[in-house]
Structure formats: structure tokens, C-alpha cells
Amino acid sequence: MKLECGIARDLLPLYVDGLCSEESRAALEQHLQECEGCQACYQRMRAESTETVPLPTEGEASTRFRRGMRRVRRRWALSLVAVLVAIPLILMTAAQVRGDGLCFTNLIPVAKSCRFLSLLQDGSFEEAYDLLDTEAIWENLTVYDSERLDELENYQAVTIDGEVWMLAPELVEDYLAGDTVELEEEEALAFWETVYQNSQTGGSPFLIPAAAYETLEEQGHLNTLEEAEEEWNGDVSYSSSILVEDSQGNAYYMGYADSFIAAPDELDADDYLIYDYDCMPELIWEAMKENLEDEQAAFEAQAEPYLDMGYDAWHAASREQFAASMEQWTEENGGISQFRFSNAYACSGEDGNWWQLEFDLWFTGDSASDGGITLFSDGGLTFGGGSVRTQGNKADLFLNAFSAALYLEVCSEALYYGTGETEAAGD
DSSP, X not given: OOOOHHHHHHHHHHHHTTOOOHHHHHHHHHHHHHOHHHHHHHHHHHHHHTOXXXXXXXXXXXXXXXXXXXXXXXXXXXXXXXXXXXXXXHHHHHHHHHTBSSOGGGHHHHHHHHHHHHHHHHTOHHHHHHTBOHHHHHHHHHSOOOHHHHHHHTOEEEEETTEEEEEOHHHHHXXXXXXXXXXXXXXXXXXXXXHHHHHHHHOOOEEEEHHHHHHHHHTTOSOOHHHHHHHTTTSSOOOEEEEEEOTTOOEEEEEEOOTTOOOOSOOOTTGGGGSOOSEEEHHHHHHHHHHHHHHHHHHHHHHHHHHHHOHHHHHHHHHHHHHHHHHHHHHHHOOEEEEEEEEEEEEEETTEEEEEEXXXXXXXXXXXXXXXXXXEESSSEEEEEEEESSTTSHHHHHHHHHHHHHXXXXXXXXXXXXXXXXXXXXX
């Protein structure tokens, strides 16, 4: 094989180091015998490879060693930093996917909550109040939540076995033809079975005429406890039901299918009005609507002083009241001595997305945490209650005091249920 000079000189380093294949070595040696230029290049390379490299002095060796160790330590330090950065990033990414724990999208809410608790700990109560979403509190005071009343207005009347029932739009849409206005006998009985089964899968409270319920039970169309546990592998219990009567003596079976919410053992006269049924007799629908309208009227009457006061005046009075109340409680009981982030949960609803943030609390003299506070954040902070290990401990007392300081003369049950009296802030 005849080589060109360029290829021969590319092979020379390998040839000098003895790394050529037999075929390449033979071809290169033949070329060197015929080409003086490549022969001279080969001799130079050979001479350079056999030169003796002087050994470094003791000082030079020590310097090189130290430099080498510094490089090693630097590389190890950089690797360690990379690992330390990667671990929390991995954990935060996993938390982001799960929707709980510290993650990228709740860093600011968690930091804001920590700032809020730090201000409470330091006794800077007015500054802490400024971090709260006071506009949301103001809205709760002055804007009635008419969702339940609006939903009732959309119910559709259907006559079932001669009695007018009011049905939720989704129930009509899912289980009845759009023009259905009357059901009788077998069709009516089949509808009541559908209502019952709908409560089994959705956990909604049901209200069924006593006669229809008992007929379905006799025909074996209602699950027994054993059948429900077998069908749902114990995840959903059978519908726990009780017999109730309306003001005219009409009898109904009421209950839940949800395994965590059983029907009460007994009801007072109008207790059945607090439940949200997908269908109900017109008499109960009218009573429920009247209750909600009375509640709305009471709310609006009690909201009027706040509206007359205006947001700015209310905010100033509420801020001052909060600081004074929290300062008094701290002087009497001791304040927060330590807090620690516990967990965060992503929440979503019709009003948007927010984070539920939980913190453990320690108070003056505590060696362990006996409870914690819950805050909600969708940008601002709102108080969401908390958790305690035992009733009456310092964490429990603090949560009660905090709620009273925040809502004293600001909101009460009267504002939501139309009972009792409350004074406007600043009166």
C-alpha cells in the first residue's frame, strides 16, 4: 500500500509510540525508505520522545501537589454545591406535581406567611394586620353570598305522583327529558331509585317520599350495608336514613350515602332545611327560600353601618382594634416564641386557586408545639383557623383570641344567619 506524505505524517505519532497496526506500520516504513522529508520528520519525533525530563525539585513538587489538591477540593466543593442545589429542586418539583409541600409556586405565599408570623412574634401587630387581605374581610361584611339562593331560583318544578317537587337543573339534565313536567307510578318509582343511587355515587343528601322509599326497600332496590361494602370494597357505606316530617305532616326519608357523613339520629322541627337537596317538595323549597331571603335581609341590615362607615374608616378602626386585642392577650398569656412551616396544600374552586398553609406554633414556656395556625393565600393572607392537640391549651386559646381580635365587632354569626345582634366597628 503506497502512502501519501500527509497520511504518513499523521501516522508518525502512532508509529513512534508503537501503536500502529501491522499493515499501517509496514506501509509507513516503506514510505520512509523512499521519502527523505518524512524520514527527517520521523527522526525528530523519535529524538523528542527519548529526551530525559528533569525531575522537579522538592519545592516544585510540593507546590504542584498543593495546587493539585486545591483543584480537587474545588471540584469536590462545586460537586457538593450542585448536589445540595439539586436535592431541594427535585423535592420542590415533586411537591409541585403533587400539589402539597413547599414548591415553586408557593414560595412567595410561604415567605409572606413567615413574615406575618414573625411580626406577631415580635409584637408588631399593626404591621402584621397590614399583611392580611382586609378587602376580602370587607367583602364578607358587606356583600351577601347569594349562591344558595340563586341556585334555588333555578330549580325546575316537576309533579311526581300528584305532588310538586323542585329539582336541581343538573338532576333534570342528567336523568330526565328536558320537557318532563310530570311522573307517575312506575316512572316515579324509577326516578326515586335514581335519586337514591345518585346519592350513593355523589354523597349528596337525599329526600325521598316515605312510601316510595319503603316500596324500593321491599323490592330490594336499596343497598343493605353488606351489599354496599361488597360492591364498593368498603369505600362507601349504605345510605343511613331517618324518617322526617314537614310542617304539614308529610313523611320523607332523609339521609346521606357518604361514609363520613351519616344522617343525624334525629332532627328538630326545621333542621332538614339546612341541607342542600337535589330535589325537594315545593313546600320545603319555599321554606328554604324564605329562610335564605330572611338571612339576606338580616345580613344587609347589619352590613349597612359598615357601608355607611366606608372601607377606609373601617380599616383604620379594625387595625387599631386588632393590635390592641392581640397586645392585651400576649401580655396576659405570653406570645409566640417559635413557629415552623408544616405543610402547604393547593386548593381550587369557583373563585380560583389558592394555597392552604399550615404552621406549628410554640408559645412562651412551651417545650413542644401543641397546635398550629392555618392561613390561606391567593396573593393576600386570610385566617383559616388551625389545629390543636387538646382543647383549652395555649394554642387553642391563641386561635380563639386571634379570631376574636380579627373579627370582633367586624363579623359574627349574625351576619351570616340573621340571628343575634352585633355592633359596627367604632361604635
